[in-house]
Amino acid sequence: MAFILVVDDEESICFTFRLFLEQAGYDVQTASSCAGALTVIDGQTPDLIFADIMLGGPSGIDLLREVRHRGLTMPFILITGEPSMETAVEALALGADEYLYKPVDKDKLLLAAERWLRYKYVVDQKQRLEREKDELRRHLETVFNAVPDAIVTVSSGFTVLSVNEACRNILGMDTAAAGGQPCDKALGSAAAECMPLLREAVRAGHIVQRGGVAVQHDRGEIIVDISAVPLACAATATEHSPGTDASGGVMLIVRDVTRLTGLERALAAQHIRRSMIGRSSVMRGVFRLVESLADTDTTVLVTGESGTGKELVADALHHSGARAQGPFVKVNCSALSETLLESELFGHVRGAFTGATKDRTGRIQMAHGGTLFLDEIGDISPSVQLKLLRVLQEKEIERVGEGRPVKVDVRVVAATNKSLRALVARGKFREDLYYRLKVVEVHLPALRERREDIPLLAEHFIEEFNEHFHRRVSGLDSSAQQLLVQYDWPGNVRELRHAVEHAFIMAGGNVIPAAALPAELMQSGRFSAQSAGTGALRHDAPDAAAQGAEWKQRLSAALKETGGNKAKAARLLGISRQTMYRRLRELGM
Numbered sequence: 001m002a003f004i005l006v007v008d009d010e011e012s013i014c015f016t017f018r019l020f021l022e023q024a025g026y027d028v029q030t031a032s033s034c035a036g037a038l039t040v041i042d043g044q045t046p047d048l049i050f051a052d053i054m055l056g057g058p059s060g061i062d063l064l065r066e067v068r069h070r071g072l073t074m075p076f077i078l079i080t081g082e083p084s085m086e087t088a089v090e091a092l093a094l095g096a097d098e099y100l101y102k103p104v105d106k107d108k109l110l111l112a113a114e115r116w117l118r119y120k121y122v123v124d125q126k127q128r129l130e131r132e133k134d135e136l137r138r139h140l141e142t143v144f145n146a147v148p149d150a151i152v153t154v155s156s157g158f159t160v161l162s163v164n165e166a167c168r169n170i171l172g173m174d175t176a177a178a179g180g181q182p183c184d185k186a187l188g189s190a191a192a193e194c195m196p197l198l199r200e201a202v203r204a205g206h207i208v209q210r211g212g213v214a215v216q217h218d219r220g221e222i223i224v225d226i227s228a229v230p231l232a233c234a235a236t237a238t239e240h241s242p243g244t245d246a247s248g249g250v251m252l253i254v255r256d257v258t259r260l261t262g263l264e265r266a267l268a269a270q271h272i273r274r275s276m277i278g279r280s281s282v283m284r285g286v287f288r289l290v291e292s293l294a295d296t297d298t299t300v301l302v303t304g305e306s307g308t309g310k311e312l313v314a315d316a317l318h319h320s321g322a323r324a325q326g327p328f329v330k331v332n333c334s335a336l337s338e339t340l341l342e343s344e345l346f347g348h349v350r351g352a353f354t355g356a357t358k359d360r361t362g363r364i365q366m367a368h369g370g371t372l373f374l375d376e377i378g379d380i381s382p383s384v385q386l387k388l389l390r391v392l393q394e395k396e397i398e399r400v401g402e403g404r405p406v407k408v409d410v411r412v413v414a415a416t417n418k419s420l421r422a423l424v425a426r427g428k429f430r431e432d433l434y435y436r437l438k439v440v441e442v443h444l445p446a447l448r449e450r451r452e453d454i455p456l457l458a459e460h461f462i463e464e465f466n467e468h469f470h471r472r473v474s475g476l477d478s479s480a481q482q483l484l485v486q487y488d489w490p491g492n493v494r495e496l497r498h499a500v501e502h503a504f505i506m507a508g509g510n511v512i513p514a515a516a517l518p519a520e521l522m523q524s525g526r527f528s529a530q531s532a533g534t535g536a537l538r539h540d541a542p543d544a545a546a547q548g549a550e551w552k553q554r555l556s557a558a559l560k561e562t563g564g565n566k567a568k569a570a571r572l573l574g575i576s577r578q579t580m581y582r583r584l585r586e587l588g589m
């Protein structure tokens with residue numbers, strides 16, 4: 001409720017004014033002198049004052065002067081019985097809002113009260129909004145200066161409007177002098193990287209970003225992510241809305257990611273070393289090479305015998321590099337016929353050939369923004385070779401049956417266990433494609449060339465199986481380890497993994513004995529070449545009985561594991577079904 005003070009030395013006026021105003025719903029106090037009025041004001045600030053000029057002592061004008069002197073801005077209405085030009089002028093000059101002549105009737109009084117209280121409400125609201133706006137501006141300024149990213153607002157004519165504190169550290173800017181300067185001058189050495197993005201954002205009217213940009217700085221080189229955001233875009237937070245009017249200027253945001261990049265590199269290296277096991281110097285060299293290639297877009301050819309980990313290398317190159325967020329698409333080139341491979345890789349349009357009932361996106365296009373892994377690349381036909389060459393040279397594809405090329409952004413990693421050089425020599429593989437693929441070659445050595453990695457790999461697989469089968473196998477006994485290290489591993493790490501899985505399942509206890517290993521390994525050790533070939537037991541050997549018992553144990557374990565399924569048990573033991581039946585017969589099982 002509005003509070004009104006009425007000041008008059010005539011008691012009857014105070015009484016009637018109070019009556020009329022209270023009836024209209026106002027809270028009213030009266031005073032008969034200037035001093036009395038000031039006592040009321042000290043207790044509670046009125047929203048409106050009506051004061052007679054003549055108060056029989058200090059006048060209403062003195063009261064007005066004191067009120068304004070105290071910085072109070074409420075409407076002040078002077079009332080006089082003897083209007084004079086001079087007092088009216090003085091009153092208005094001192095800040096009186098209205099000058100009323102007696103007699104003041106009810107309507108005149110209420111009209112004045114209502115008008116001036118409404119005016120006061122509007123003025124109060126405006127002042128409150130301005131205070132809030134000031135507070136918000138101060139708050140934003142604090143945030144603007146506290147954010148760790150360098151922020152520069154730039155007019156559409158590329159003049160610096162404002163900069164925050166972080167610009168000093170990240171861009172080496174003189175933040176006090178930057179406002180009003182041409183942007184390229186204020187940005188100094190960062191201008192070469194930032195200006196094209198600012199221009200593009202103004203031109204296109206949408207956010208333009210670039211990551212991992214190296215900027216020279218007095219602290220040396222730093223790596224930054226740069227975004228240029230049209231201010232209209234920032235205001236409406238409509239990211240990537242093409243066509244936004246950028247005439248309001250652009251905001252440049254520069255984030256120092258030097259430390260982050262270092263951490264990412266360390267994480268990437270960790271990823272590679274965790275997924276790929278090996279301590280031999282040759283494998284350490286492979287890891288170093290893979291780490292250094294992860295962040296590049298270079299085409300990589302991974303070579304090595306089957307099972308040496310070529311796919312793991314492709315996977316590590318993708319997942320520890322800049323394309324990790326993009327797709328990793330694998331194509332096994334030897335698994336498909338020429339036509340199928342072509343449409344699998346490049347896609348096709350409906351009706352391109354019999355059976356092409358609808359449009360299909362090829363794997364290369366699916367890998368856009370990521371990595372395409374072409375396994376068994378040595379097996380592709382001459383026509384696919386030619387098309388692939390175009391992908392590597394032009395970075396574009398053409399779907400089968402469509403004459404229109406489409407741009408693609410893929411990193412190609414190819415793998416082969418064949419000698420592409422020999423295929424080139426025999427005219428089976430295009431030389432130009434060979435060199436395009438082999439920009440960098442990662443060669444994986446056969447397992448027999450790095451026997452020191454075998455115990456480590458076996459341990460790694462046992463841990464994996466422990467987790468998978470919920471067991472606690474602690475490792476291999478020394479003879480089993482010896483067998484693993486001596487064996488030649490024609491199937492390389494894949495074969496080792498299968499052998500350890502086999503032994504893990506066969507072994508009843510917590511330590512894996514040599515007897516639990518697959519037949520081929522046993523044969524390479526204690527069984528004769530003849531038995532290795534036929535799978536027959538050597539009853540003439542001095543330890544035939546022991547071997548028989550061992551086999552009995554292995555066969556029962558395998559049958560138990562497979563729920564009595566002999567075919568599966570034979571597979572588990574690495575022997576043919578016929579051998580399995582023969583052994584069961586021989587051992588009376």
Ligand SMILES: Nc1ncnc2c1ncn2[C@@H]1O[C@H](COP(=O)(O)OP(=O)(O)OP(=O)(O)O)[C@@H](O)[C@H]1O
Pocket residue numbers: 275276277278304305306307308309310311312313375415416417457493494497
């Ligand atoms: N260094 C390694 N550390 C751990 N596991 C490995 C390593 N190398 C290979 N492997 C494992 O061996 C198996 C075969 O690996 P991968 O498929 O990568 O080989 P490849 O060379 O691509 O084989 P292929 O030529 O037959 O396609 C996989 O189970 C893989 O996890």
